[in-house]
Amino acid sequence: xxxxxxxxxxxxxxxxxxxxxxxxxxxxxxxxxxxxxxxxxxxxxxxxxxxxxxxxxxxxxxxxxxxxxxxxxxxxxxxxxxxxxxxxxxxxxxxxxxxxxxxxxxxxxxxxxxxxxxxxxxxxxxxxxxxxxxxxxxxxxxxxxxxxxxx
Numbered sequence: 687x688x689x690x691x692x693x694x695x696x697x698x699x700x701x702x703x704x705x706x707x708x709x710x711x712x713x714x715x716x717x718x719x720x721x722x723x724x725x726x727x728x729x730x731x732x733x734x735x736x737x738x739x740x741x742x743x744x745x746x747x748x749x750x751x752x753x754x755x756x757x758x759x760x761x762x763x764x765x766x767x768x769x770x771x772x773x774x775x776x777x778x779x780x781x782x783x784x785x786x787x788x789x790x791x792x793x794x795x796x797x798x799x800x801x802x803x804x805x806x807x808x809x810x811x812x813x814x815x816x817x818x819x820x821x822x823x824x825x826x827x828x829x830x831x832x833x834x835x836x837x
Contacts, residue, residue: 715740
């Protein structure tokens with residue numbers, strides 16, 4: 687999956703990369719995810735787009751023209767904590783665990799959603815059973831992902 691590609695997905699897809707949620711079919715950019723593959727829990731958790739990106743809704747012109755930069759911590763084994771920021775339209779918007787979907791979660795009860803993948807399989811936050819991380823970037827304090835318009 688190319689980190690520079692914005693996409694629309696339907697419900698019940700397992701994620702193959704870490705994703706920044708941009709907008710959803712639900713009010714305020716909310717969605718519901720199952721994280722059983724990550725933490726063993728079967729109850730649904732909520733996630734939401736940042737208020738600024740949620741306003742794009744399903745406006746394909748706005749989504750396809752989305753252009754920003756994500757600066758975030760290096761991959762780690764903390765599934766419930768995330769620190770980062772989205773630089774978009776000259777502003778710095780905080781990104782928290784509530785705005786991202788980690789590789790392996792499944793979207794539920796949401797008709798559609800738009801997202802940007804920012805970490806692919808090679809550098810996701812997922813560790814194996816022995817605590818060994820897949821991928822690279824362990825010695826980086828932060829990682830930068832430039833998000834370009836779809837093309």
